[in-house]
Every structure is written in C-alpha cells, then in structure tokens.
Amino acid sequence: MRSRVLVFITLAITQIAGWGVVGILPVLASSIAKDLQIDQPTAFLGVTAMYVVMGLSAPVAGKAFARLGVKHVMLCGASVICIGLAAMGSVNSLLAYLASWCAIGFGGAMFLTTSAYAYLAEFAGNRARGMIGSLMLVTGLAGSVFWPLTAWLDHLVGWRGATQIYAGGILLLVLPLIAFSLPDVRSHPAAPVSSRTKSRKGHILWFLVAAISLNSFVTLGMEAVGIELFKALGADLSLAVGLASLMGILKVGGRLIELIGGKRWNAVRAGIFSGTMIPVAMLIPVIFGASSSAILAYIVIFGIGSGAFAVARATMPLEFYEKSDYAAAMSMIGLPMNLVNATAPPLLSFLMAAAGPSAMLSLMIVCSGAALCLMLALGHFKNHQRVSVA
Incomplete structure (x- = not known):
C-alpha cells in the first residue's frame, strides 16, 4: 500500500x-x-x-x-x-x-x-x-x-x-x-494467442486509434477555440473566458465521475456513454441557437462528457490487451492523436473564421458522431479474451 x-x-x-x-x-x-x-x-x-x-x-x-x-x-x-x-x-x-x-x-x-x-x-x-x-x-x-x-x-x-x-x-x-x-518494472511476455485472435488485434487497434483520434480532434480543438466560439455566439471577452473556465472545471468533474464509477462499468461502456454526450452537447446550440440556456446546457454536457471520455480513452486498451502490451498500444494511438492535437486548433480556428461557428460545430459533430460509431463497434468486439499487439 x-x-x-x-x-x-x-x-x-x-x-x-x-x-x-x-x-x-x-x-x-x-x-x-x-x-x-x-x-x-x-x-x-x-x-x-x-x-x-x-x-x-x-x-x-x-x-x-x-x-x-x-x-x-x-x-x-x-x-x-x-x-x-x-x-x-x-x-x-x-x-x-x-x-x-x-x-x-x-x-x-x-x-x-x-x-x-x-x-x-x-x-x-x-x-x-x-x-x-x-x-x-x-x-x-x-x-x-x-x-x-x-x-x-x-x-x-x-x-x-x-x-x-x-x-x-x-x-x-x-x-x-x-x-x-520509482521501482523498476519490466514487461512480461503475454500468453500465446490463437491465430484468430491475432487477426482481430489489428481491427481492434485501428478502431481504438480512429475513435480516440477523432474524439481528441473535437475535445482538444474545443480547448483551443472555445473562447473564440463563445465570443462568436455573442459573449463578451470576460464572459467567454468565464464560460471556458467553467467547462474546464466540469471536465475535471467528468473525470471524477468516471473515476468513482469505474468499478461499476468497464472503460468501453464508459467511453460509449461519454462519447454520446459530446455530439449531443454540440447539437444543442446548432438546433436551439445561442440562447443562455442552450449554451449552459452545451457547456455542462460537453464538459462532463469530454472529461469522462479522457479517462476512458486512457484505460480502454486495458480492456483488450494484456498489461505487457499496454505501452505498445498507447504508443500506436499516440502517433495519430498527437498529430491531431497539432492540427485541430489551427484548422478549427480557420473554419470558424471562414464559415462561422455553426460550420465548425457541424464538423465537430460529424467527427464525434463517427467516433461514437467506432466506440459502439468496440463494444461489440469486447469479450473475455485479450489480444496481443506483438
């Protein structure tokens, strides 16, 4: 202990x-x-x-x-x-x-x-x-x-x-x-897996990579352009900063909720639930406009959902891979995710300036919706047998 x-x-x-x-x-x-x-x-x-x-x-x-x-x-x-x-x-x-x-x-x-x-x-x-x-x-x-x-x-x-x-x-x-x-820890070889399981590992890994990268595009991009988005929706600078800060606090709350409830559901189910909240949140201002209640609902749902998904994102590979393969899986995910992190802010900022906040939100809804479909597929793939990255 x-x-x-x-x-x-x-x-x-x-x-x-x-x-x-x-x-x-x-x-x-x-x-x-x-x-x-x-x-x-x-x-x-x-x-x-x-x-x-x-x-x-x-x-x-x-x-x-x-x-x-x-x-x-x-x-x-x-x-x-x-x-x-x-x-x-x-x-x-x-x-x-x-x-x-x-x-x-x-x-x-x-x-x-x-x-x-x-x-x-x-x-x-x-x-x-x-x-x-x-x-x-x-x-x-x-x-x-x-x-x-x-x-x-x-x-x-x-x-x-x-x-x-x-x-x-x-x-x-x-x-x-x-x-x-920190004591030294070393990976232990994973147990041999069947050829059928090996054939599934690529599908599972790439579904993880795509789902996590698409969601990272949305959540990281929102962190970068959130203040400008709120200004475009009618808030002055001080209010926009306050709304973005509130979303940050709610993200921490979302992480805490996932952490507390983590013993009751697996990471894939948590990812599906929180991944559903993200596109639903962004649909609210698109459908109902930039009213105060719509913006508040968007902030609450998006903040909690993106915070909870951040925890699920880090722990989902443990649902499919042996712990000895976790680092390899996360490193494979890290390549596209970090490239997305590099491109999302300037791309979304350009889109909002060129076509307005609704166009930017629409793109983010499409990306998060696609990520949710991939998460649902991962939920289908989830079973009792783990796979090897090697």
Missing part, C-alpha cells in the same frame, strides 16, 4: 511538473514574440512542432518501453525536456526556437502521459485503471499551478529566465524523483 502511494505521488508530481513546464506558451507567447521579433501565431508554432514530434516519436518510445523498461525511458525523456528548455532560454532565431520545441516533443514522447500510464499498467496490475484515472485527474491541475507561476517568473526574470528555472527544476526535482522513488 505504501509503495503504491509513493509511486502515485511521484508520478503525480513529475507529470504535473512535466506538463506545467511545457505548457508555458499561453503565458509567455507575447514576451517570446516581442523578444524574437515574430508575431504571436508564429510563437505558437512551437506547440505545433512539439505535438508533431511527439506523435512521430511515439512508436519509437513504445518499443523503448518494452526493451529498456519504462522508468529508464522516462529518465531519458525528462532529460531531453530539460535540455530543450535550457536551449530555449538562449535562442535568438525562429529556427533555433522551433528546434528547442522539437527537442521537448521528442522528450515528451518518452516522458509525458503515455509513459506514466504504461508504468502504472505494469506496476499496479488490476488496480491500474483506477490509478490511471486518479493520475489523469490530478495532472489536470498542471495549468492551474504553472500558469500563475510562469506569469510571476516572467515578470521577475523574463521568459528566458523562466525557461532556465524550469530546466533546473526538471534536473533537480523530477529526475531524482523518478530515479529514486
């Missing part, structure tokens, strides 16, 4: 720190743009570069998890993020700036999210789903913790000093915690 608590606390601290230090652009973009003499949209290309590299590196990281052990790959990833942050603090050109973000993306593929979940899948066994959900719940606090801290550091020492301090934090806090607080 004490060992599980220590492991969870270690992963919570290091993942909050990891996502906190790479999520600095909402606060520092204006300072970076002014210093490097670029515009703010160009400064935000750093995040796009990070997600693209994270996605492309995910399969390589997955193989490394199995070959070297998750803990050692996490140490390597955190070290690369440290180097990327330190380098960013000394860049003087756009190319060097983007290169530092690419380094952070490469390190993130080895350290952020997937590695922590893969570690818990190996370490916690049957308790992994609950621990993954709990970890997802607390890591949602990264922005709340680090955005005010980053703003204070920017005022105190400038954006370059802030990135250097964060690099030092990774070096002096995160790396020692991983090295000395």
